[in-house]
Amino acid sequence: MSKTLAVNAGSSSLKWQLYEMPEEKVIAKGLIERIGLNDSITTVKYAGEKEERVLDIPNHTEAVRILLDDLKRFNIVKEFTEITGIGHRVVAGGELFKKSTLLSPKVIQQIEDLSPMAPLHNPAHVACMRAFDKVLPDATGVAVFDTAFHATMPEKAFRYPVPNKYYDEFQVRKYGAHGTSHQYVSQEAAKLLNKPLEETKIITCHIGNGASITAVDGGKSVDTSMGFTPLGGIMMGTRSGDLDPSVFPYLMAHDPSLKTSQDVVDMLNKESGLAGISEISSDMRDIRDGRKAGNPKAVLAFEMYCDRIQKYIGQYLAVLNGADAIVFTAGIGENAEYMREAVLDGLTWFGIELDHEKNANHVEGEISTPESRVKVFVIPTDEELMIARDVEALK
């Protein structure tokens, strides 16, 4: 029996779970959300108790400090040395890392060097790794890559139609992200379908602050919406998703505040998406309130958001030539029933039929009618469990 900590640093959050392994028993878990926004919220669940605090948490290093403090404050561990394994989610593994890997100073450096492929994430992961390494120098550290699950994509899907040399010399291609989540929920969906995973076709919608949609054929990723970096694909909290790259030079020529291509990428990563259109917030809960209050920018932001999800589901119904199930997961996918309704009510031509009552009542599992040609599931993701399992496998 040993204690393993799974750390999932997202663009706006840090989720953690402490497990007793190999039993996969959750000892304690926590969530630090709205990192970098005002009023960050930190939640700890331990021994049947839940504590929630509102603090200002400007970055991930500070989030780690609070996490470590909470482990002691709640007496979850007496000594940090009780934690013998620590797994870190890493968004970008590039062509270098196609499976989970033991951490070493060299690996941490390589993950940092891959930052251009996940500028909002890899630096945060490295900050977390270094902060933990100071306190848990003897624990087995493992990096678990979001991109690994997408390593099965066929070349026709992952290549961009640009001259070959850009792939051959610079590894420019689609890598995708949220792989552990897409993998986990597709496995869970196969159980709900009562079918061997190998015989299933599933479209998984991971809709959080960052969001991506994957076509999973027989348990393998065959296409996914995110691209070279997590900027591509559908519209997100602060990210634009796909757009015509000609916008880049045009904006640089016309907006004096956009001096370099990095300025443009920063704008598309950090000031776009729901935040850019609504001018209220990147958080779907604030968009919901804005719509209720009749704010037309919030209404438009929401319509655009659902439109992009709907179109990718349509694409992947074509990629898979039909599907057994569509799965919604992550912060927005699990909680925003109004988003699921807006998306699915536009897909009835495909025989997709939402059970509106189940959807509105936040039922987990099946939320489509028995007649629906494609089943619709809400499945809470568990990236942390996938991370802990990989730590256990490598220890």
Ligand SMILES: Nc1ncnc2c1ncn2[C@@H]1O[C@H](COP(=O)(O)OP(=O)(O)O)[C@@H](O)[C@H]1O
């Ligand atoms: N009850 C809720 N209703 C609607 N949206 C929610 C709710 N709870 C969380 N969210 C949304 O989920 C997002 C965070 O999702 P999450 O998957 O944790 O993101 P990430 O891992 O990218 O940080 C928040 O930005 C918020 O928009």
Ligand SMILES: CC(=O)OP(=O)(O)O
């Ligand atoms: C890749 C990505 O966007 O991750 P997250 O949703 O956790 O920010």
Ligand SMILES: [Mg+2]
């Ligand atoms: Mg996430």
